[in-house]
Amino acid sequence: MEQHQRRSLLTRLFEPPSIGVMAPGTSLIVYGLLAFWTAFVLFPIYWVLITSFKDALTVNTGPFYLPWVDFKPGLHAWRELFQIDYEDTLSAFLNSIIIALASTALCVLVGSMAAYALARMEYRPKFGLIFLFVLIMVGAAAAVGFLGQDWRLAFAVALALFVLLARAVGRYFKRAVGNGDILFWMISQRILPPVVTVVPVYMMFQAVGLLDTHAALIIAYAVVNLPIVVWLMHDFFATIPIDLEESAQLDGASRLTTFFEIVLPLAKTGLAATTLLTLILAWNEYLLAIFLSTTRAQTMPILVAAMNAGERGILWWNMSVVIIVMIIPVVLMAIVLQRFISKGILVGAVKG
Amino acid sequence: MSDARRLQIEKLNKFYGPVHAVKDLSITVEPGEFLVLLGPSGCGKTTALRMVAGLETVSAGSIRLGDDDVTHVLPKYRDVAMVFQSYALYPHKTVAENIGFPLKVRGVSPAERDAAVRDAAGQVHMETYLDRYPRQLSGGQRQRVALARAIVRRPSAFLMDEPLSNLDAKLRGHMRAELKHMQHELGVTTIYVTHDQIEAMTLAHRVAIMSDGVLQQLGPPREVYNNPANLFVAGFMGSPPMNFVHGEINNGRFRSDGVDLALSDANAPSGAAVLGFRPEDAAVGPAGEGRFDGGVYASELTGDQTLVTVALGDETTLAVKMPKDYETEYDSVVSVQFPANSAFLFDADSGARLSTGLKG
Numbered sequence: 053m054e055q056h057q058r059r060s061l062l063t064r065l066f067e068p069p070s071i072g073v074m075a076p077g078t079s080l081i082v083y084g085l086l087a088f089w090t091a092f093v094l095f096p097i098y099w100v101l102i103t104s105f106k107d108a109l110t111v112n113t114g115p116f117y118l119p120w121v122d123f124k125p126g127l128h129a130w131r132e133l134f135q136i137d138y139e140d141t142l143s144a145f146l147n148s149i150i151i152a153l154a155s156t157a158l159c160v161l162v163g164s165m166a167a168y169a170l171a172r173m174e175y176r177p178k179f180g181l182i183f184l185f186v187l188i189m190v191g192a193a194a195a196v197g198f199l200g201q202d203w204r205l206a207f208a209v210a211l212a213l214f215v216l217l218a219r220a221v222g223r224y225f226k227r228a229v230g231n232g233d234i235l236f237w238m239i240s241q242r243i244l245p246p247v248v249t250v251v252p253v254y255m256m257f258q259a260v261g262l263l264d265t266h267a268a269l270i271i272a273y274a275v276v277n278l279p280i281v282v283w284l285m286h287d288f289f290a291t292i293p294i295d296l297e298e299s300a301q302l303d304g305a306s307r308l309t310t311f312f313e314i315v316l317p318l319a320k321t322g323l324a325a326t327t328l329l330t331l332i333l334a335w336n337e338y339l340l341a342i343f344l345s346t347t348r349a350q351t352m353p354i355l356v357a358a359m360n361a362g363e364r365g366i367l368w369w370n371m372s373v374v375i376i377v378m379i380i381p382v383v384l385m386a387i388v389l390q391r392f393i394s395k396g397i398l399v400g401a402v403k404g
Numbered sequence: 405m406s407d408a409r410r411l412q413i414e415k416l417n418k419f420y421g422p423v424h425a426v427k428d429l430s431i432t433v434e435p436g437e438f439l440v441l442l443g444p445s446g447c448g449k450t451t452a453l454r455m456v457a458g459l460e461t462v463s464a465g466s467i468r469l470g471d472d473d474v475t476h477v478l479p480k481y482r483d484v485a486m487v488f489q490s491y492a493l494y495p496h497k498t499v500a501e502n503i504g505f506p507l508k509v510r511g512v513s514p515a516e517r518d519a520a521v522r523d524a525a526g527q528v529h530m531e532t533y534l535d536r537y538p539r540q541l542s543g544g545q546r547q548r549v550a551l552a553r554a555i556v557r558r559p560s561a562f563l564m565d566e567p568l569s570n571l572d573a574k575l576r577g578h579m580r581a582e583l584k585h586m587q588h589e590l591g592v593t594t595i596y597v598t599h600d601q602i603e604a605m606t607l608a609h610r611v612a613i614m615s616d617g618v619l620q621q622l623g624p625p626r627e628v629y630n631n632p633a634n635l636f637v638a639g640f641m642g643s644p645p646m647n648f649v650h651g652e653i654n655n656g657r658f659r660s661d662g663v664d665l666a667l668s669d670a671n672a673p674s675g676a677a678v679l680g681f682r683p684e685d686a687a688v689g690p691a692g693e694g695r696f697d698g699g700v701y702a703s704e705l706t707g708d709q710t711l712v713t714v715a716l717g718d719e720t721t722l723a724v725k726m727p728k729d730y731e732t733e734y735d736s737v738v739s740v741q742f743p744a745n746s747a748f749l750f751d752a753d754s755g756a757r758l759s760t761g762l763k764g
């Protein structure tokens with residue numbers, strides 16, 4: 053009891069009065085920071101929301117923040133985008149949905165299988181062979197670029213040449229890389245600033261005649277997001293007890309059945325989180341979209357950006373409407389996938 | 405059952421890099437036999453079992469199931485079922501789905517599958533839990549589901565890796581009896597891995613004792629217990645294990661600190677040797693009336709008997725089982741007596757059993 057009396061102000065502020073209770077000083081700081089962060093995150097959304105109900109005059113005559121108090125909200129911008137210009141908005145919206153969903157599906161399917169392979173099988177590709185492959189492919193690219201060869205022919209020949217050479221000299225190479233190296237190599241592709249690769253990527257799609265198509269963006273996004281999917285899913289797969297898969301094999305399941313029947317359902321949590329992340333990345337992507345699409349495959353971010361390129365200056369009100377339209381599907385998706393991101397899936401698998 | 409098959413393991417070897425985990429293991433398990441692979445932790449039991457299952461590649465040697473060489477066959481084509489120490493139940497599947505999984509992947513029709521699942525669940529008394537998930541079951545119930553999943557497809561052989569070691573002592577005893585009953589009913593060729601010699605003694609038709617990847621002795625539990633082939637087997641079996649007195653053979657006598665006993669073979673070759681006898685074969689009596697004398701170091705009443713520990717010199721303590729009403733003073737000098745035919749002599753260096761015994 054006596055100790056209670058002698059506690060300094062600092063102790064009384066920051067030491068919990070009893071277990072399971074936060075000290076007043078601590079809770080002040082914690083909730084203060086949380087309030088600040090909430091305001092920081094929510095304010096832009098609030099701003100976009102009210103701006104979408106403003107007209108040119110209200111925007112230009114000064115910052116107004118309170119509808120009905122500061123300014124009179126109107127549906128002017130909504131009408132413009134949904135009645136007058138609705139074709140552009142709708143096509144960009146559909147493009148975004150198709151491209152995001154398709155690229156995510158492709159990316160998650162291929163990526164999770166690759167991640168599983170890296171988590172469960174051992175690869176020891178030889179250094180020399182990797183080097184050889186890169187060399188031959190560069191040669192093929194040069195043949196296409198400088199000599200004007202047909203790219204299909206060039207790469208077919210290069211591939212055949214590589215297979216032949218690999219068979220002939222492969223066993224003389226000794227140094228090999230392991231799964232960890234492969235994983236790191238994959239993620240290292242995200243270290244490069246994307247803008248570095250955008251011109252070659254543009255030229256590649258030009259060469260195969262896919263510019264301004266859904267396919268171009270679907271393929272590009274799937275490839276760009278693949279390392280993230282592989283990296284994340286690898287970690288999720290690694291936490292699944294291997295006993296379960298061995299048991300499935302003895303029960304008579306093939307590798308593929310084991311993957312789809314046992315592994316994937318158990319990695320559901322990770323799969324949902326990864327899917328959501330990939331979806332958001334694809335949905336918001338701007339750089340590749342601006343290079344690879346012009347009109348037919350235009351996505352929402354491009355539409356938003358286009359709002360400040362017109363002869364009328366920056367159309368804040370229209371931009372706000374498009375942004376709100378853009379946010380809604382992502383929020384819906386997050387709510388849907390949230391259900392799967394629940395814990396405790398592995399309880400009861402082993403021991404207990 | 406008619407489809408039990410013979411399982412032949414021949415000169416099986418496994419290397420993990422420089423580690424030689426299993427060395428020239430040769431065992432033939434007869435159709436319907438319950439063979440227990442027994443040994444201390446790390447001796448290579450799991451590795452041997454996993455090679456039989458096809459989960460581990462074989463470095464050298466062969467595995468035959470019936471007339472088929474399955475050494476390099478994929479696990480799914482081997483027709484063996486395995487019960488894992490961890491049970492390995494699929495957490496996202498119900499009990500019924502878990503048990504039915506081996507049939508499902510074989511394309512058995514749902515109706516047929518359902519009947520088989522009910523039958524298998526009935527065998528392990530789990531019919532009323534079919535709709536539960538593994539997380540809603542106790543350890544013993546999970547164990548039963550794992551067993552049901554193994555028996556549902558009537559495999560040619562069962563493999564079990566320490567299936568009872570995650571259960572508490574009481575449940576373990578209960579499940580042991582059930583396992584034995586079930587194996588008898590089904591008559592499936594079984595290899596059962598354990599480090600628990602009581603499990604081995606109670607379950608096995610024959611026990612294979614391993615140490616450091618090498619098979620030490622293979623025989624019925626009684627024979628392995630009564631007639632150990634070497635020092636390792638003698639010391640591993642029994643609870644408490646066999647008593648050992650380290651000494652020397654010279655001129656047809658075994659001598660150690662305070663011990664001097666005549667051998668049955670007066671011409672036994674000289675050298676360092678170990679005398680062994682089991683606690684239950686021995687008795688303590690008044691000083692000077694037994695084979696040698698020692699001091700009482702401890703006396704413990706274990707319930708049905710009294711375990712007397714006798715100190716012989718500074719290094720050796722010997723356990724002797726006495727009736728439960730036996731009482732003695734600490735530090736008093738007593739004699740240890742045991743019949744000549746329950747004494748064993750081993751070569752101290754190789755551990756091999758010597759052909760000589762004690763006289764009279």
Ligand SMILES: Nc1ncnc2c1ncn2[C@@H]1O[C@H](COP(=O)(O)OP(=O)(O)O)[C@@H](O)[C@H]1O
Pocket residue numbers: 420423425443444445446447448449450451452
């Ligand atoms: N995957 C592995 N890689 C390297 N060494 C292993 C591996 N698995 C087992 N070992 C080694 O092989 C030996 C036998 O192991 P194990 O068969 O698991 O023993 P037990 O089941 O009898 O306890 C041990 O020394 C262990 O360290």
Ligand SMILES: [Mg+2]
Pocket residue numbers: 446449450451
């Ligand atoms: Mg083991």
